[in-house]
Amino acid sequence: MIGLAYVIGLDVGGTKIEGVLARAAYHGSIPKVVRKVRLQTHPSSREKTIGNIVDAVAWLYSYGKENVNGFRLGGIGIGTSGFLRNGRMEMVPNIPALKGVQLRNVLQEQLREKGINSSLHVENDSICFVLAESMWGAARGFKSAIGVIVGTGIGGGLVLDGRVYRGRNGGAGHIGHVTIDPAGPRCGCGQFGHFESWCSGKHIVMRYIAAGGKMRGTGPAAIFAAAEAGRDAVAGRVMVETYEKFGIAIAGLINTFNPEVIVLGGGVSNLPPAFYKRIAAAAGKYAYPALFRGVKIIRNRLGDDAGVLGAASLALNG
Ligand SMILES: [Zn+2]
Structure with a gap:
């Protein structure tokens, strides 16, 4: 956590990809959202959906670089529906095109090509929900x-x-x-x-x-x-x-x-x-x-x- 400044969070659903760039807060308080982005999910196109996830991250990253003094990205987290095992999409009823994709590796590779080398985490969206509510919301x-x-x-x-x-x-x-x-x-x-x-x-x-x-x-x-x-x-x-x-x-x-x-x-x-x-x-x-x-x-x-x-x-x- 020391020196951590900004994080990117994405929620990839069956119809849309919502993303935020947030300033990480210390002492357990809620991160401050500085920018939001929304792109479409294409449930039947693997290429387009992955392309839009990468674009959403890249867009938020560029926003941070251009607008924040001394910008440093501490990490990227992606929540998605379905059943994941070690970053691989085992079962994804809402986005069938992603079934079987090693999402973490694929995204990491494409983001590296754009010069974004931050650590990347992929997790089921319901786990993301309960984590957020536990850290900052109703279950705090x-x-x-x-x-x-x-x-x-x-x-x-x-x-x-x-x-x-x-x-x-x-x-x-x-x-x-x-x-x-x-x-x-x-x-x-x-x-x-x-x-x-x-x-x-x-x-x-x-x-x-x-x-x-x-x-x-x-x-x-x-x-x-x-x-x-x-x-x-x-x-x-x-x-x-x-x-x-x-x-x-x-x-x-x-x-x-x-x-x-x-x-x-x-x-x-x-x-x-x-x-x-x-x-x-x-x-x-x-x-x-x-x-x-x-x-x-x-x-x-x-x-x-x-x-x-x-x-x-x-x-x-x-
Ligand atoms: Zn059932």
Whole structure:
């Protein structure tokens, strides 16, 4: 950390690449973002996607060199969806073109050609999320935190006893693909009744439509609001089922890991406090009481910046 000045963090998602150049802070405070960049992901083109990742880093790097006195880059962190093993993309449902790519090596090589020789870290984006929230956000000050990102899909990351837990080959935290009730909808992974295929934003909408819901072009927020207002019986039933399945998933995490805090991210985490109250009530029915008592189930604090800051934190942690 001594002498470290700036870091670059990138969040590579299924549709876009978000990047920041941030001034690393000392004493644990949040890095200050000095410049942002956004480029497109091309899920079916390896060359274009990798090209845009390299361009995003190079652009932020040049910005720093041109605008900051005595600029020095301390490292680059990249968060991406999917399952990574030692920097190699093993499984990437959102960006199929990257499957099988040794992303860390490929990027390092292309960046070197542009004269950028900083250390480079590549990590699953859910791990980046929980790292950022643990260091600077809602889970700050807690030693054991579980991040659950509920967007189009559901991802998860584990910080246990102050350290990221990766498991045997880097795949720990795939909470979205835990079976909650096999008599449920088909998941993107091909199996049935996973946490994701019950409770992700996309699947809440799909279940609503399949159950005969009449609102069209709608999202989880509208379905939740209609359920709360009692003006749509289908929305009401779909949300009750969602809380129940969500509660079962959360209770499993609580009983298995005994965390202090579960931090939610992704689009569904933006639902109002009543949503949190309902999933906590459901989790309380299924969790072991002594482990459930005192556990916090809360919304993230860093919002859209959690991904890029978490990626940047990889460079800080080495
Ligand atoms: Zn699944």
